[in-house]
Amino acid sequence: MSCAPVHVNLGFAAGVLFALLVFFIFQQEAAISGLDVATRVAVAQWITLEQLIRAPGATQLIKAPGEVVASDMQRTADIQLIQGSDNSKVVCNREGLSRDWSETCEVDGDVRTNGTALSVTLVPASRSERREWMISPYARGGQKLRSVTLTQLQDRSIAPPCTLTHTMPAVLFGLGGYVGNYWHDYTDILVPLFVASRRYHGEVTFLVSNIQHLPPWLVKYKALLQGLSKYEIVDMDRDAYVRCFPRVTVGLHLDKELTIVPELVPGGRLTMADFTQFVRETYALPRGAPTREADKKPRLLLIHRGDFRRFLNEHEILQAAEAAGFEAPVLSELRVNGSDVEQARLVNTFDVVLGVHGAGLTNAVHLPPGGVLIQVVPYGNMEYLARAEFSQGATDMGLKYLDYSISADESSLMEKLGPEHPAIKDPESIHRSGWENMFELYLKQNVRINTTRFAPTLLQAFDHLRQQQGA
Numbered sequence: 001m002s003c004a005p006v007h008v009n010l011g012f013a014a015g016v017l018f019a020l021l022v023f024f025i026f027q028q029e030a031a032i033s034g035l036d037v038a039t040r041v042a043v044a045q046w047i048t049l050e051q052l053i054r055a056p057g058a059t060q061l062i063k064a065p066g067e068v069v070a071s072d073m074q075r076t077a078d079i080q081l082i083q084g085s086d087n088s089k090v091v092c093n094r095e096g097l098s099r100d101w102s103e104t105c106e107v108d109g110d111v112r113t114n115g116t117a118l119s120v121t122l123v124p125a126s127r128s129e130r131r132e133w134m135i136s137p138y139a140r141g142g143q144k145l146r147s148v149t150l151t152q153l154q155d156r157s158i159a160p161p162c163t164l165t166h167t168m169p170a171v172l173f174g175l176g177g178y179v180g181n182y183w184h185d186y187t188d189i190l191v192p193l194f195v196a197s198r199r200y201h202g203e204v205t206f207l208v209s210n211i212q213h214l215p216p217w218l219v220k221y222k223a224l225l226q227g228l229s230k231y232e233i234v235d236m237d238r239d240a241y242v243r244c245f246p247r248v249t250v251g252l253h254l255d256k257e258l259t260i261v262p263e264l265v266p267g268g269r270l271t272m273a274d275f276t277q278f279v280r281e282t283y284a285l286p287r288g289a290p291t292r293e294a295d296k297k298p299r300l301l302l303i304h305r306g307d308f309r310r311f312l313n314e315h316e317i318l319q320a321a322e323a324a325g326f327e328a329p330v331l332s333e334l335r336v337n338g339s340d341v342e343q344a345r346l347v348n349t350f351d352v353v354l355g356v357h358g359a360g361l362t363n364a365v366h367l368p369p370g371g372v373l374i375q376v377v378p379y380g381n382m383e384y385l386a387r388a389e390f391s392q393g394a395t396d397m398g399l400k401y402l403d404y405s406i407s408a409d410e411s412s413l414m415e416k417l418g419p420e421h422p423a424i425k426d427p428e429s430i431h432r433s434g435w436e437n438m439f440e441l442y443l444k445q446n447v448r449i450n451t452t453r454f455a456p457t458l459l460q461a462f463d464h465l466r467q468q469q470g471a
């Protein structure tokens with residue numbers, strides 16, 4: 001083969017982390033391995049967290065009580081308008097609770113935050129009923145994060161006085177849960193945060209709780225965070241002020257895994273394609289479409305995993321990809337100390353991402369629209385789970401989504417357990433026996449792709465790209 005597989009390191013997710021939904025027993029494990037990997041990221045190149053949090057952003061519009069900052073004056077009127085009329089309201093979104101996603105609330109009016117108490121208080125314009133909500137600042141439920149206490153007071157007399165008055169809205173969210181896993185970083189935080197804050201064109205403050213869970217996270221995604229908010233991030237747990245805002249969004253809302261439901265975006269329609277465009281602009285990724293030059297071969301990136309759900313014959317798969325017409329395909333190993341920008345720039349030079357189900361497939365976010373994501377689905381009726389995490393998202397990004405289901409013959413389980421084992425003969429019985437078994441068996445297998453069987457999938461990807469060259 002002309003190409004010794006080039007080992008490019010691609011950031012984070014490696015095989016270590018699983019792009020998996022909801023499930024309890026492994027949650028902690030995933031979070032802990034995520035922490036470990038990501039902590040090492042911090043040691044790497046970038047600026048320190050202190051710099052990120054302390055150094056003022058472009059302009060700082062925080063002002064002391066009674067003080068008016070010039071660029072802020074225009075907007076002061078807006079607040080008074082809201083306070084003066086009876087526009088105070090709390091609107092909570094409980095859709096998703098049935099899917100174990102958390103409730104979020106949007107609070108309008110005279111809204112005051114107390115970081116150390118992790119509380120958000122709505123001060124009503126006139127006497128009203130006292131109400132209280134406990135809201136998780138993380139998009140998935142069941143996580144060990146301190147909840148935000150949201151209170152609507154009866155009247156103004158008991159309101160905590162403002163020490164800082166902001167004229168822009170705020171979005172409050174927390175780090176925790178599965179943060180540190182590449183798929184969860186995008187699915188649980190970055191995409192929902194885009195949905196919550198894009199409408200403000202940077203005129204929004206992010207209030208972040210539980211930063212100590214994974215401080216390097218804010219560094220890794222600094223560029224994206226700054227693309228959404230021009231202002232300094234507030235470390236809520238160490239914030240000694242009562243901050244006053246005209247609006248605070250409490251928590252991030254998941255509408256669907258790794259995608260956006262345009263109809264549910266507050267303040268105007270946005271799509272997953274808008275999100276990836278935002279990422280390309282922010283990271284200055286050069287390619288917004290696959291190559292259209294007829295003499296250029298498309299490029300395929302194979303995601304290497306280190307522990308389980310590994311390809312056992314990577315070399316052969318790369319050869320098959322070359323035979324299908326791809327330019328010397330590249331094998332990527334995910335590097336723990338890579339920056340997200342670096343990783344994104346590399347992925348953006350490709351047209352196809354191919355990998356076994358896992359967090360590494362999230363790299364498809366950085367492919368040019370018109371590209372292809374090929375998900376290899378482990379043996380054991382795992383299509384539903386695998387597709388739930390990537391299929392709709394990839395399609396909404398403007399990618400062609402293909403999957404390839406591993407047959408029993410291609411799975412390491414066959415060799416390990418033999419053809420008579422229930423895991424081979426009757427996957428549904430394993431599904432019925434519970435998540436733990438399913439995980440141990442089907443999500444810890446390795447795969448040896450039959451390249452003859454796989455060839456049509458590669459050709460389908462190739463043809464999809466060729467058709468666009470004709471366009």
Ligand SMILES: *[C@@H]1O[C@H](CO)[C@@H](O)[C@H](O)[C@H]1NC(C)=O
Pocket residue numbers: 114115116117160163240241242
């Ligand atoms: C925030 O709330 C805590 C707990 O209720 C309170 O002790 C503290 O004084 C409040 N902070 C400010 C700045 O009011």
Ligand SMILES: *[C@@H]1O[C@H](CO)[C@@H](O)[C@H](O)[C@H]1NC(C)=O
Pocket residue numbers: 044045337338
């Ligand atoms: C990342 O770590 C590897 C191995 O520890 C090292 O060779 C490489 O120079 C590091 N890269 C950066 C950008 O720090």
Ligand SMILES: *[C@@H]1O[C@H](CO)[C@@H](O)[C@H](O)[C@H]1NC(C)=O
Pocket residue numbers: 409450451452453
């Ligand atoms: C590979 O797949 C082809 C086509 O499905 C099949 O004919 C062949 O027997 C398979 N090879 C092995 C080694 O299983």
